[in-house]
Amino acid sequence: MTQMRTLKVALLGCGNVGAQVARILIDDADALASRTGARLELSGIAVRTPDARRDVELPADLLTTDAESLVKDADLVIELMGGIEPARSLILTAIRHGASVVTGNKALLAQDGPTLYEEADKAGVQLSYEAAVAGAIPILRPIRDSLSGDRITRVLGIVNGTTNFILDQMDSTGAQFADALAEAQRLGYAEADPTADVExxxxxxxxAILASLSFHTRFALEDVYCEGITGVTAADIAAAKDAGFVIKLLAIAEKLSDSEGNEGVSVRVHPTLLPxxxxxxxVHGAFNAVFIEAENAGxxxxxxxxxxxxxxxxxxxGDLVSAARRIVLGGPGRTETTTGHVPALPIDAAVTSYYIGLDVADQPGVLARIAQLFAEHGVSIETMRQTVHREPSSPATSAELRIVTHRASEAALAATVQAVKGLDVITSVTSVLRVEGV
Known part of the structure; x- marks a missing residue:
């Protein structure tokens, strides 16, 4: 009987995810071997503090602070340290020593992915990163493989569980942002410093990763327009709810043409109203979802x-088994599928709808002036709702207008809002949010 090959697996990082990966590698070793065709031997776990308390009990002899020696002697490396350095240097060392790499480091991939892809291609090893986007959801492999014969036109994603939990709490309970954030931190959905999530x-x-795979072009973090949820108020949530919408933080990547007819891709993240x-x-709580539109798959x-x-x-x-099977069966590593260059378009070129909340004077001709201003900027109003507020102590009245526009360029919509602010009948612009799905 032929003895099964053994592949050495080095694990960098033993936090919440890393500890679970180590547990599965140890507990499910036989099952993984049968699926892979080789035994996956956890050769070591690089940590900062070997004697730190962990949720999973692991053999002490596996823990080491010498990450560089560990990766130089591995067939497969799993990087779950996070951050840019030393993760970047260790991944490059692993690749140059012939190891395939699995990482969940979205920040590193978005900042310096092209360098890592090129080095993996040069070395003929695999660089896999399914865990970098949307946790357990198998989304990157379907985009890269299952939809490789189709043309993706648009991707909408709820890809951050912390912000989805916060917005869902505000929608379902009427909580203010600060209270919803505190609850997310209490439940462990948000870090003590939640900046990366809420911004x-x-x-x-x-x-950036989704756009790169979907449109076969390398997009970096600086190509993404980014707006967080810290400015979303309970009043915004309530007004959206009253109009039949819910607010979500969406990651959006879509193919568009600019004003001169040049094709490009808009990649952006911002709070968005959805019907x-x-x-x-x-999609409630800390769950994620990715919605894809393709020419043939629909x-x-x-x-x-x-x-x-x-x-x-x-x-x-999943990535580890795939990379291990490639080593067992032979063949080149699979990293990315960039075949050309489609430019990233600025936010001004994005095509969307706006929800605009206005406090206005309740007097004849106000609606007509606002409608005329929108028309002058080439923006069509889809719906307009008015609520009149009467103060018992004063004969003067004011009104709240809630306007949803038809789809138009971001540049035209932004110019319209700016012009509206200059009208003498406008008391204040209470909210401006983008709308999708109408």
Whole structure:
């Protein structure tokens, strides 16, 4: 009987996800071997503090602080340290020593992915990163492989569980942003410093990865327009709800043509109103979902847990088994599928709708002046709702207008809002949010 080959696996990082990956490699070793065709031997786990307390009990002799020696002697390396350095240097060392790499480091891929892809191509090894976007949801491989014969035209994604939990809490309970954030932190959905999540930076890194795969072009973090949720108020949520919408932080990548007819891709992250009947509107709590539109496949949606140790470990192990099977069977590594260059378009070129909240004087001719101003800027109003406020102590009245526009360029919509602010009958512009799915 032929003895089964053994592949050495080095694990960098032993946090929430890393500990679960280590547990699965140890507990499910036989099952993984049968699926892979080789035994996956966990050769070591690089950590900062070997004696730190962990949720999973692991053999002490596996823990080491010498990450560089570990990766130089591995067939497969799993990087779950996060951050840019030393993760970047260790991945490059692993690749140059012939190891295939699995990573969940979306920040590094969004910032310096091209360098890593080129080095992996040069070395003939595999660089896999399913866990970098949407946790347990298998989304990157379907885009790269299953839809490789189609043309993706648009991707909409809820790819950050923290912000989805916060906005869902505000929608379902009427909570203010600060209270919803505090609850997310209490439940472990948000870090003590939630900046990367609530400012949209985490989602923007994932948007760059999704856009790169979907449109076969390398997009970096600086190509992504980014706007977080810190400015979303309970009043915005209530007004959206009253109008039949829900607010979600969306990562959007879509192919467009600019004003001169040049084709490009708009990649952006921002709070967005969705009709409550839209499939993404039903994504609650810390769950994630990605909605894809393709020329031939039509509309597809992928839904599941977007974070957490065990769900994300599932994505890591899927990549690991795939990379190990490639080593066993032979053949070149699979990294990315960039075939050309489609430029990233600025936010001004994006085509969307706006929801605009206005406090106005309740007097004859106000609606006509506003409608005329919109028409002058080439923006069509889809719906307009007016609520009149009467103060008992004063004969003067004011009104709140809620306007939803038809789709237009971001540049035209922004110019319209700026012009509206200059009208003497406008008391204040209470909210401006983008709308999708109408």
């Amino acid at each position: 949209g930076l985490d989602a923007a890194a994932k948007a 409550r009947e839209h499939p993404l509107a039903a 509309e597809l949606m992928f839904y599941g847990q977007g974070a957490g140790g065990t769900p994300t470990a599932s994505a890591v192990l």
